[in-house]
Amino acid sequence: MNVTLHFFPLLTYFHLNYLTVGVDPLSMHVLSKSNSLEELSVYDKNTLLSLLKDQSAFPTLEEMVGLNEMGGSHSFSRFGDMQLMYYYIHRPTHDDETKNRTKGTKKEYVRDLLQFFTFLQVTMENENDVPISSYLKGAHKRHIRSYQEWLKNLIRQDGKKGYPSSTRARKTTVVKSFLQWLYDEDIIKHPLPIAFKKSTYRKEERPDRSLSLNEVQDLLNYYKDHPVNHALLLILFTTGLRVNEVATAKRSNVYYDASVNGGSYFLRVTTKGNKRRDARIFNTTMDSIKRMRQLRGLKIDLDPTDDSPLFCTNKGNPYSYKYLSNYIIRIIGAADFDWLKRKEGNISPHWARHFFVTYSIIQKGIPIDVVQHTVGHSSRSTTEAYIDKYLDKKKDATWGWDEREFS
Incomplete structure (x- = not known):
């Protein structure tokens, strides 16, 4: 039919x-x-x-x-x-x-x-x-x-x-x-x-959405002189935020807390299920956001009373979730790297979330329950699903071989 x-x-x-x-x-x-x-x-x-x-x-x-x-x-x-x-x-x-x-x-x-x-x-x-x-x-x-x-x-x-x-x-x-x-x-x-x-x-x-640290660094370096693209990619890769949470973030949601580990910036967002998350913002990420806002002619200092969008279009309007998602896909696809051609489909903002989870657990050894709490997964199995494909590859018996014996 x-x-x-x-x-x-x-x-x-x-x-x-x-x-x-x-x-x-x-x-x-x-x-x-x-x-x-x-x-x-x-x-x-x-x-x-x-x-x-x-x-x-x-x-x-x-x-x-x-x-x-x-x-x-x-x-x-x-x-x-x-x-x-x-x-x-x-x-x-x-x-x-x-x-x-x-x-x-x-x-x-x-x-x-x-x-x-x-x-x-x-x-x-x-x-x-x-x-x-x-x-x-x-x-x-x-x-x-x-x-x-x-x-x-x-x-x-x-x-x-x-x-x-x-x-x-x-x-x-x-x-x-x-x-x-x-x-x-x-x-x-x-x-x-x-x-x-x-x-x-x-x-x-399940689609393979794996990105290595080198690949993420390639993208960030590619757009290091583009304040808008750099800020958007950096906050996605270093926070694991959903693209909708970035699109709806307001200037008033950003604050500095001096009481946590010597002090850090945070971005308060509402996640799925109306839960609150205070996502830590690196100083380098904050600097990139300030450059982006400066380019847009917007104020860069913190203001808890300003409910204007933290990220916005060149006309000062907030991004819609769909537009921002497509924009991220487009700018990543425009980067000139051979490894992009080997990926399954377009690299969407959700790949950044996968990178955040995988890098945290596999590369940094952060406990899975901590990562689950950070990204706001209601179930541990959801977080585990992000690393299943990586773990399957790690379990391959040939990692115990010496490939030089077959050269």
Whole structure:
């Protein structure tokens, strides 16, 4: 089945307005016929992504649920497919707000659920089996089986076939949890989650993101006279911060603590799971950041009251996570080193995080629990996964041989 990634779901004009500006919940009864799929209008991918990521309309939908229940109706009566996805993504699942989904997690849910919905929609249309009111309610187990096969066999934009097992496992988990919620809420009548085959992340399929100290030094030396590139690469390689944590860092987040080991700079960030991390900043890294800010015409002294971005574009705007990630890939790819050609795929900012973990544990002998705490991994096994490939190579029996015997 050829289902293109460039075909995205449709949204009713009512849905568009409802999610953007909010509608009096009582008007849902009047506008209920606007849920008909015959009245759908086409909106592009970015519009849909923006609508689903914006959580400002959630209180209105929550109020609608309450009114439905007060009136004796089903909690999600007259909710369209997009509204159901939106509600599921943004609904709080824990009494402790810090344990609810972060914005980053919600963005992943938006992408994965929107892609699944697109597949469902196109598949049904190819089968000439378009439901009257809801693609989600019209789904069957065969659609789930087809979706899982599609994830393995689609031709991606880079020409490769299918998603790696780790990506398929994540997407499957997200979609299964959504479908289970729909079933538990009696929105769909078929137990669709049971149609999924088990999806596992095989260790052998983990990409090799190894970088040596010499390779990292090559990149830093290559850009030593480029203040912006040098500062960005240096903070990524010497802190193990995620690129999103660098992109959202503010000037007020940088401080100096004289009480720790003679004094050091730190950058306070919020990591996955809304955890706080105070990442140590080397003096050399701080000097590089100051050169970068000086080039941009920005102040270089510490200011706990200034919430402007620590790193910014030449127009003074904060980097978006995606733009900064692509920018790092681009500048590393532009460096003229033969070893770059031997790497698997583009070197992304996440490679710097892998370098930080591997260099700390393997080269410096820092205990794995210390490294785990530093980079903010919730599980020790996650940290261990970063060094698995290196350890596998170290265990090769030929390290005990004398290769001169075969020369």
